[in-house]
Amino acid sequence: MIALGAIVLWAALAAIALQLAAVPPFLLTGIALLIGSLVGARALVRRPPPWPALALGVYGLFGFHFFLFLALRHAPPVEANLVNYLWPLLIVVLAPVMVPGIAWSARHAFAALMGFIGAAVLITANPSTGSGSWFGYAFAMASALIWSTYSLMTRRFSAFPTSYVAWFCLASGAAALACHFAFETRYVPTAQDWPWLIALGVGPMGIAFYLWDRALKRGDPRVIGTLAYLTPLLSTLLLVALGAGRFTWATLAAIILILGGAFLGSRTPKEAA
Numbered sequence: 001m002i003a004l005g006a007i008v009l010w011a012a013l014a015a016i017a018l019q020l021a022a023v024p025p026f027l028l029t030g031i032a033l034l035i036g037s038l039v040g041a042r043a044l045v046r047r048p049p050p051w052p053a054l055a056l057g058v059y060g061l062f063g064f065h066f067f068l069f070l071a072l073r074h075a076p077p078v079e080a081n082l083v084n085y086l087w088p089l090l091i092v093v094l095a096p097v098m099v100p101g102i103a104w105s106a107r108h109a110f111a112a113l114m115g116f117i118g119a120a121v122l123i124t125a126n127p128s129t130g131s132g133s134w135f136g137y138a139f140a141m142a143s144a145l146i147w148s149t150y151s152l153m154t155r156r157f158s159a160f161p162t163s164y165v166a167w168f169c170l171a172s173g174a175a176a177l178a179c180h181f182a183f184e185t186r187y188v189p190t191a192q193d194w195p196w197l198i199a200l201g202v203g204p205m206g207i208a209f210y211l212w213d214r215a216l217k218r219g220d221p222r223v224i225g226t227l228a229y230l231t232p233l234l235s236t237l238l239l240v241a242l243g244a245g246r247f248t249w250a251t252l253a254a255i256i257l258i259l260g261g262a263f264l265g266s267r268t269p270k271e272a273a
Helices: 001-012 012-017 027-039 052-074 077-084 085-099 106-123 135-154 162-183 193-218 221-227 230-241 248-266
Strands: none
Touching: 001 012, 001 193, 001 230, 012 193, 012 230, 027 052, 027 162, 027 193, 052 077, 052 135, 052 162, 077 106, 077 135, 085 106, 085 135, 085 221, 106 221, 106 230, 106 248, 135 193, 135 221, 162 193, 193 221, 221 230, 221 248, 230 248
C-alpha cells in the first residue's frame, strides 16, 4: 500500500509537467527536488547521512533524471520513454541477485513481463516517426538501470532511515541546478509556474520518494516492481480525463495486461498455490 501511494503520486507527474512545459528540464528537476527535500525538513537540521548513503541517493535521484533527460534529447521521446520503463522489470529480475533472501520466482518474472507488454502497448500506441539515436536509447537504458539498482540497494541499506531521502533530494536538486546553469538557457519561473512547481516538488518528486524508500525496505521488491507498471497506466488515464489524451483499444488492452500482471505479481506464494 505504501508503494501504491508513491505510484499514484508519480502518475500525476506527466499531468503536472504539462503545465510546466516552458520550464527547462534541469531547472524543473532542481527546483522540484529542493522543494521535495523540505518535505523531510526536520532531517536537514541534523547531521548529514554517511557518505555511502548520500552517494547512493544522488546516484538514484540525480542519475535517473540526468540520463532520462539525455535520452529524451537524443531519441524520439515515445521510444525513449518505453526503454526507460524497463526499470520495474529490472527490479523483478535483479532482486534475487542484489537482495539477500530473495529467491527467483518464475511467477513474478511472468507478471513483470505482462506489465512490460502492457506498458509497451500503451506507450507505442502512437509511435514516433523519427528513427532515433542509439545513444539516446543507451541513455534511457542507463536511466532504467540506475533507478532499479538504486531501488534495490535501498533494501540493502535498510539500517539507514527514510528521513535521509531529504538529503538525497537536497544534494540531487543542487546537482540538477548546476546542470541548468551549465547546459540550459536561463529561465525565471513565472507566478503561474510556482503553484505547479510546488505541487510537483511536494508530491511526485517529494513525498513519493519517501514512500518508495519505506516500501522497498519493508516489502517484497518483486511485488513492488510489478505493481510499478501501474504508473504509465494511471498516468495515461489521468491525461485522458484532463483532455490531454485519447482512450483507445490499445489503452484497454494495456489496462488488461497491466492490471493482470500487477494482480499476479502481488499475490503471495501461498495465495498463488
